[in-house]
Amino acid sequence: MTILEARARAVDLHDILNRANQAYYELDNPDLSDAEYDILMRELRSLEVSFPELITPDSPTQRVGSDTKVRTMFTPVKHPTPMMSLDNAFGLSDLEGFEERLNNVMGVKNVQRQYTCELKIDGLGINLVYKKGKLQWAATRGDGETGEDVTENIKTIPSIPQTLTEPVDLEVRGEVYLSRAEFARINVELEAKGAAQFKNPRNAAAGSLRQKDTVMTASRNLKAYFYACGDTRDLGATTQSGMLERFKALGLPVSSDYAVVDGVTGIEAYHQRMTAARATLEFDADGSVAKIEELRLQEELGATGRAPRWAIAYKFPAEEVLTKLREITVQVGRTGKITPVAELEPVNLEGSTVSRATLHNQDFIDGLGLHVGDTVVIRKAGGVIPEVVRAVVEARGSSSAAWVFPTHCPVCKSELQREGAHHFCANPDCAAKQYEGIRHFVSRDVMDIQGFGDERIQQMIDAGMLHDVADLYHLELSKVAALDRMGEKSAKKLLEQIEQSKNAELSRVIYGLGMPLVGDKVSTLLERNFPNMAAILAVTKEQLAGISGLGGTIIDNLLVGLASPRIQKLITRLEQAGVNMTSNAKPIGTALTGLSFVITGTLSKSRDEIQTRLEQAGARVTGSVTKKTSYLLAGESAGSKLDKANELGVTVLSEAELEVLLLEKGVA
Numbered sequence: 001m002t003i004l005e006a007r008a009r010a011v012d013l014h015d016i017l018n019r020a021n022q023a024y025y026e027l028d029n030p031d032l033s034d035a036e037y038d039i040l041m042r043e044l045r046s047l048e049v050s051f052p053e054l055i056t057p058d059s060p061t062q063r064v065g066s067d068t069k070v071r072t073m074f075t076p077v078k079h080p081t082p083m084m085s086l087d088n089a090f091g092l093s094d095l096e097g098f099e100e101r102l103n104n105v106m107g108v109k110n111v112q113r114q115y116t117c118e119l120k121i122d123g124l125g126i127n128l129v130y131k132k133g134k135l136q137w138a139a140t141r142g143d144g145e146t147g148e149d150v151t152e153n154i155k156t157i158p159s160i161p162q163t164l165t166e167p168v169d170l171e172v173r174g175e176v177y178l179s180r181a182e183f184a185r186i187n188v189e190l191e192a193k194g195a196a197q198f199k200n201p202r203n204a205a206a207g208s209l210r211q212k213d214t215v216m217t218a219s220r221n222l223k224a225y226f227y228a229c230g231d232t233r234d235l236g237a238t239t240q241s242g243m244l245e246r247f248k249a250l251g252l253p254v255s256s257d258y259a260v261v262d263g264v265t266g267i268e269a270y271h272q273r274m275t276a277a278r279a280t281l282e283f284d285a286d287g288s289v290a291k292i293e294e295l296r297l298q299e300e301l302g303a304t305g306r307a308p309r310w311a312i313a314y315k316f317p318a319e320e321v322l323t324k325l326r327e328i329t330v331q332v333g334r335t336g337k338i339t340p341v342a343e344l345e346p347v348n349l350e351g352s353t354v355s356r357a358t359l360h361n362q363d364f365i366d367g368l369g370l371h372v373g374d375t376v377v378i379r380k381a382g383g384v385i386p387e388v389v390r391a392v393v394e395a396r397g398s399s400s401a402a403w404v405f406p407t408h409c410p411v412c413k414s415e416l417q418r419e420g421a422h423h424f425c426a427n428p429d430c431a432a433k434q435y436e437g438i439r440h441f442v443s444r445d446v447m448d449i450q451g452f453g454d455e456r457i458q459q460m461i462d463a464g465m466l467h468d469v470a471d472l473y474h475l476e477l478s479k480v481a482a483l484d485r486m487g488e489k490s491a492k493k494l495l496e497q498i499e500q501s502k503n504a505e506l507s508r509v510i511y512g513l514g515m516p517l518v519g520d521k522v523s524t525l526l527e528r529n530f531p532n533m534a535a536i537l538a539v540t541k542e543q544l545a546g547i548s549g550l551g552g553t554i555i556d557n558l559l560v561g562l563a564s565p566r567i568q569k570l571i572t573r574l575e576q577a578g579v580n581m582t583s584n585a586k587p588i589g590t591a592l593t594g595l596s597f598v599i600t601g602t603l604s605k606s607r608d609e610i611q612t613r614l615e616q617a618g619a620r621v622t623g624s625v626t627k628k629t630s631y632l633l634a635g636e637s638a639g640s641k642l643d644k645a646n647e648l649g650v651t652v653l654s655e656a657e658l659e660v661l662l663l664e665k666g667v668a
Contacts, residue, residue: 001420002420004420005420007054008335008419010047010054014517044059048061054553056519074149076142077149079171079230083125083144083173084144084306084307086307088315089312089314090315094312099113101309102310105301112263112264114260114263115261115267115291115292116240116290116293117266117290118227118257119258119281119285119288119289122201123178123224123283126150126174127140127230128171130164130170135160138150138154139151153209153211156217157222157223157224161252164252172228173227174253175225177201177224224253225253228243229243238294239293239294240291240293241293243295257274267288275316278316288313288314291310292310299640300640303623320379321349321377323375324373325342325343325372330406332436336425336430338409338423338425340403342370343356344378357378357386358387360421368391371403373400375392376388376390409430412429412431429467435461437469439454440514441512442469448501449497450497451494469574475498477492480495506526506582507585510523510526510533511523517553518558525550528586529588531582531583532582544559591617594618596620597614598641598645600639601635602637610658617662625650629650632650633658634652635655
């Protein structure tokens with residue numbers, strides 16, 4: 001694969017995974033199965049390993065959960081300790097790689113460790129805080145940093161104690177789930193009422209916990225199991241299995257399906273047992289989880305940006321089914337890429353009806369040797385919708401026919417251009433590209449212009465009212481009001497939303513331009529480092545290279561995008577319409593550039609507050625102490641990170657000493 005092909009695929013994967021994260025974490029309406037999501041994430045990681053320049057700050061591989069704001073239906077709650085995700089394994093080789101990475105971090109070779117293996121319950125992640133044994137609050141995972149306060153609903157779950165058996169302080173994590181039997185009962189009731197049914201137990205559990213009416217939540221018979229805590233130092237346990245036993249002693253429900261095993265072979269044996277027992281479980285599970293048994297070692301190993309190093313999720317294999325390939329159609333994406341899609345005989349796959357599957361590109365189709373009319377094997381493992389794995393050639397009939405890739409865009413009829421494995425529509429005025437660009441611009445994560453559904457956007461394009469995003473700011477009330485199913489009141493409200501969007505942050509405007517690989521995080525970096533859009537348009541490669549977080553590929557794409565006559569014209573029209581082009585962000589300083597900090601222990605200020613201050617001055621804040629760490633900020637009960645810093649000769653600072661350092665560096 002060339003870098004051009006890899007870049008195009010990475011853009012697609014970013015869009016797919018970001019939409020999937022929002023659907024899963026915020027809307028409780030997942031559009032990808034876990035297996036499908038995992039394969040896509042694995043593909044993106046593989047691309048980033050092969051082409052490191054594709055790694056971007058806004059990549060789904062670099063963060064936990066949805067990157068959009070936590071919904072306002074419930075009060076936002078900041079987790080005292082971030083709720084991280086887990087890296088995944090899909091086979092024995094992945095487990096061996098996991099253990100090898102552990103040994104590399106520890107500086108040893110061929111060491112076999114003990115692990116606690118647990119089932120990975122397919123429910124809703126939850127965080128509970130107890131003070132002196134009394135439940136203070138409960139929150140959903142959210143984006144990993146901030147969740148939704150669902151305390152009153154949690155109190156309706158009988159198995160969760162509101163008072164522990166001992167007056168301890170505890171931040172405990174678990175999974176709220178719905179049994180398969182209860183899921184079936186609820187869907188029967190919904191069907192009888194003519195209401196939409198839940199797709200799966202996880203979806204039902206999330207929807208039930210987020211009810212404003214606690215009586216409704218109580219009627220759903222939710223259950224919970226607990227398996228982790230935010231801070232283990234005062235727990236009174238030294239091992240993961242000891243933690244689970246401690247939870248039980250405190251009155252917290254714990255799954256009995258856990259086991260302490262030796263090494264990778266032990267993990268594999270446990271996983272195979274659970275795979276065989278999967279169908280008989282009370283709840284849905286999508287795999288098992290292996291965790292280092294020693295809590296001290298867990299703390300020492302620390303975490304990467306999104307996942308702990310000491311744990312891994314081992315996923316159950318995806319289901320495969322047979323169906324018929326009726327025909328192949330093509331779709332035009334936001335960047336103009338043409339994607340072939342398999343139109344399938346509808347078939348049930350992992351609890352949902354599947355009738356379409358991505359075919360990626362011409363090379364993918366040729367590699368499988370697909371003919372229209374073939375019997376094919378599909379699984380939920382490789383696209384926005386499930387993927388065709390192979391054709392059953394021996395079942396091919398005489399009516400099957402090879403498919404030829406079209407030479408022209410199905411929407412605008414422009415001649416397609418081929419770049420590597422992919423075909424593109426290069427026409428900037430293609431209606432499909434216009435639609436996707438406007439849809440992106442008005443979305444909540446970008447300019448947040450409410451009232452624009454997909455049908456409304458298409459309706460305005462068809463009416464000749466919208467050709468690009470700048471046209472949004474030239475819409476006329478009388479013409480909008482005359483649209484079908486609109487009216488003057490709705491039109492006024494829509495135009496008010498558009499007017500309000502003129503005051504959006506500059507980073508949102510940059511993101512809304514739709515330049516390849518320029519997502520919200522990259523846009524935020526640009527806003528922080530430049531005073532206005534004019535400065536960004538005049539930026540040099542050398543200036544961009546000096547910004548931490550911008551890789552070579554991003555810089556190249558950004559420079560090409562900013563030099564594009566189309567983008568420059570769009571920016572000019574947006575500015576003339578009154579859209580904000582000035583940065584309101586506090587620029588990142590350089591006083592601490594080149595220095596790295598680790599924060600540990602109990603401090604007078606929150607870690608987030610200290611970290612933000614350090615990063616705003618140009619420092620890098622990490623979670624693990626290494627030889628490259630410049631300073632360790634240590635509060636009370638600093639633990640193993642302090643020991644590691646002393647061992648490596650890393651300078652240790654108290655809060656007072658940090659203030660002296662910052663004063664010397666000129667940091668306010």
